[in-house]
Amino acid sequence: xxxxxxxxxxxxxxxxxxxxxxxxxxxxxxxxxxxxxxxxxxxxxxxxxxxxxxxxxxxxxxxxxxxxxxxxxxxxxxxxxxxxxxxxxxxxxxxxxxxxxxxxxxxxxxxxxxxxxxxxxxxxxxxxxxxxxxxxxxxxxx
Numbered sequence: 001x002x003x004x005x006x007x008x009x010x011x012x013x014x015x016x017x018x019x020x021x022x023x024x025x026x027x028x029x030x031x032x033x034x035x036x037x038x039x040x041x042x043x044x045x046x047x048x049x050x051x052x053x054x055x056x057x058x059x060x061x062x063x064x065x066x067x068x069x070x071x072x073x074x075x076x077x078x079x080x081x082x083x084x085x086x087x088x089x090x091x092x093x094x095x096x097x098x099x100x101x102x103x104x105x106x107x108x109x110x111x112x113x114x115x116x117x118x119x120x121x122x123x124x125x126x127x128x129x130x131x132x133x134x135x136x137x138x139x140x141x142x
Contacts, residue, residue: 052139064134069125078119081110096140
């Protein structure tokens with residue numbers, strides 16, 4: 001009995017530090033919570049999308065821009081529909097942490113939800129450039 005108690009104490013003691021680990025929280029908003037942009041080149045709050053569109057279309061070499069990823073995405077009808085929707089829905093110009101949740105309905109509308117859809121890697125490349133690349137400051141708020 002004491003061996004069983006010792007073993008369970010060791011296991012629980014080993015797991016105890018993991019009880020305090022906080023995993024990152026990802027918020028995915030439902031489609032009805034999406035922000036709709038006005039028809040001009042800005043989203044609500046005055047964020048100017050003209051600079052973002054210019055950055056996204058600019059060559060990545062010598063930079064700064066997302067030209068290669070943008071051209072690849074524009075060459076695929078589903079990816080092109082997703083990025084157009086992201087601009088029109090206010091995902092671009094919004095907070096970077098909310099981009100995925102905001103753009104998810106765009107992927108759904110474009111019919112690109114299958115994990116093996118060739119549009120997804122193209123969109124992911126452009127997403128990386130928008131969120132972590134040279135166009136972040138022009139396209140997203142913090």
